[in-house]
Amino acid sequence: MTTDLRALFRDLVRMETDLWNRVDSRIDAEHGFPLAWLEVMRVVSTTPDCRVLDVAEALSITVGGASKVVDKVEGGGWCRRMPNPSDGRSQLLQLTASGRQVLDAANATLGEVLEVYLGAAVPTPELIRLSSTVGKLRRHLITADRATAEANR
8 A cells, every 4th residue: 555645745734734724813813913923922831941042943943033923922012031141142031921811812712723623523543643643754854854964964
């Protein structure tokens, strides 16, 4: 049995795009900011001594892109930058009290939307297998990139 990897790739990419757009619309409609901001706030809230570099790495985006979205979240009053006492070249990110509140509310909305679009779509055992498979694929991408980088040294 073979799998059409090109078709799988198209389905994965389009599903991610369609799902992101639906979730983004709901988060924006109910909380007044895009899903990307929620992702940044989630990283800041769960990463001790969080820096822009940590946001970039967690979200697989550039440091410049992470800095720009952090600027927007900060402009919304939901996080703040503070001096990093152990490294004067970087700043630490921290959610504000209103940032923690909006994160909690938006996370509840996220859970509701994901239940509609993912949880209700297939039985739980299938979602568990899908989650495991997607996790393995992501880890393989990281490992493959590292191996390629080391081979090119």
